Each structure stands twice: as C-alpha cells, then as structure tokens.
C-alpha cells in the first residue's frame with residue numbers, strides 16, 4: 001500500500017482513482033494482530049477508513065435489560081446444502097437461497113454464517129469461547145446479522161455437520177452430502193439485544209442491524225479445539241457504544 005500511495009501523490013488525482021480501482025482487486029492483507037491488526041485496519045486502505053473513524057462500530061459489550069415487546073423478528077429458514085469455506089480469517093458456510101429473516105419491516109435473505117473464537121460481543125464484559133454470525137442481506141444490500149454465543153459443554157450436532165468438512169487450508173471450499181437448517185443453530189429462547197453496528201472485519205461498514213441472542217448454545221472442548229487449530233483467535237476488540245441504544249427484545 002505504501003507504493004500505491006506514493007504513486008498517486010506523484011501523478012495526481014486523475015491517476016489515483018484508477019490506481020485505487022486496481023487496489024480494490026487486490027485488497028490489502030489484514031490480520032487480528034500486529035502491524036495489520038484491528039488498530040491499523042483503517043490505515044490499510046482508503047476504503048477501510050470507517051474501521052478507525054466510525055462511531056457505530058461492532059462488536060460491543062452487551063448489558064441485557066428487561067425484555068420488551070416490539071422489534072420481534074420472524075425467521076423462515078430452509079434446509080441448505082453444505083458448502084464450507086476457509087477464507088483465512090474464519091470458517092464460513094454459504095447458504096442456498098430461500099432462508100429469510102424479517103426484522104424492522106425488511107426481509108433479509110440468509111447468505112452465510114461464520115464463526116469467531118473467542119466471541120466478539122461480550123455480555124457484561126465476559127467473552128464466550130465461540131460466536132456464530134448469521135449474515136443476512138436485503139435486496140438493496142442492507143445487512144442484518146444474528147449472533148449466537150456458545151458456552152463449553154456438550155458437542156453440538158449441527159455444528160458437527162460443518163466441522164466434518166472444515167478445510168484445513170485457506171482459500172479452500174469443501175462440500176458435503178448432508179443438508180443443514182440454520183434453525184438448528186438457534187437456542188430455545190430467542191430473546192436478543194438489538195442495536196445498530198458494523199461489520200467486524202474490513203471495510204467495517206456501518207448501518208448493520210445487529211441481533212445478539214441472549215441464550216447460549218453448547219459446544220464441546222473437542223469442537224472448539226478443531227476450530228482453533230485451523231483459525232487462530234479472530235475476534236475484533238470491543239468498541240465504544242458512543243451513545244447508541246441497545247434494546248433487549250423479547251422472544
């Protein structure tokens with residue numbers, strides 16, 4: 001990126017726009033530690049400046065209050081084929097079309113889910129060992145994410161369907177003959193915290209509608225180890241609320 005910045009300074013504005021387009025194709029490397037870690041994401045690309053300057057960023061620490069009515073969600077999840085990607089930053093299951101979430105008057109399609117270990121959101125300052133993000137997008141590309149925590153306990157059978165085909169190397173995709181319904185990755189009680197946040201990875205885009213479920217699921221020590229052996233710690237640190245409201249919505 002240093003080289004690109006030098007060139008655009010030398011040749012002026014006209015050239016810099018095409019150079020930036022070229023830079024888009026080869027997004028800079030980012031990591032969870034060191035010189036390309038979360039504190040520096042906003043400096044790695046002009047398109048990622050929100051990571052440093054955004055005032056509505058995720059994850060946050062969540063303090064649940066008494067659950068209130070209104071802002072309920074409606075989930076209509078269908079079985080999907082299993083297609084699991086190791087993108088170097090996480091393990092991601094890509095969904096067939098047909099699973100939807102209604103929230104705040106919009107309908108969002110379930111696109112993918114992926115995992116963070118340890119969790120990104122904290123409850124009263126405490127991390128969980130694992131968090132899944134079910135990422136939904138509406139027709140205009142607006143995002144809504146459903147986050148669910150895992151505490152250590154019994155093995156999770158639905159997780160196991162994904163874990164069986166985790167690609168051990170990055171930029172690899174594995175498929176399986178089995179089907180998976182995202183509904184099976186949700187707890188019995190769906191009380192959740194609702195707030196407006198961002199993507200937790202570059203470009204850290206805001207206006208993401210976040211729903212973080214209060215009741216955790218269980219994951220076994222073996223399952224945790226399998227994920228952590230392939231993906232090293234991939235949680236962005238907690239960011240300030242900056243006056244945002246976090247509403248506890250009842251199931």
Ligand SMILES: [Zn+2]
Pocket residue numbers: 114115116133200
């Ligand atoms: Zn995520």
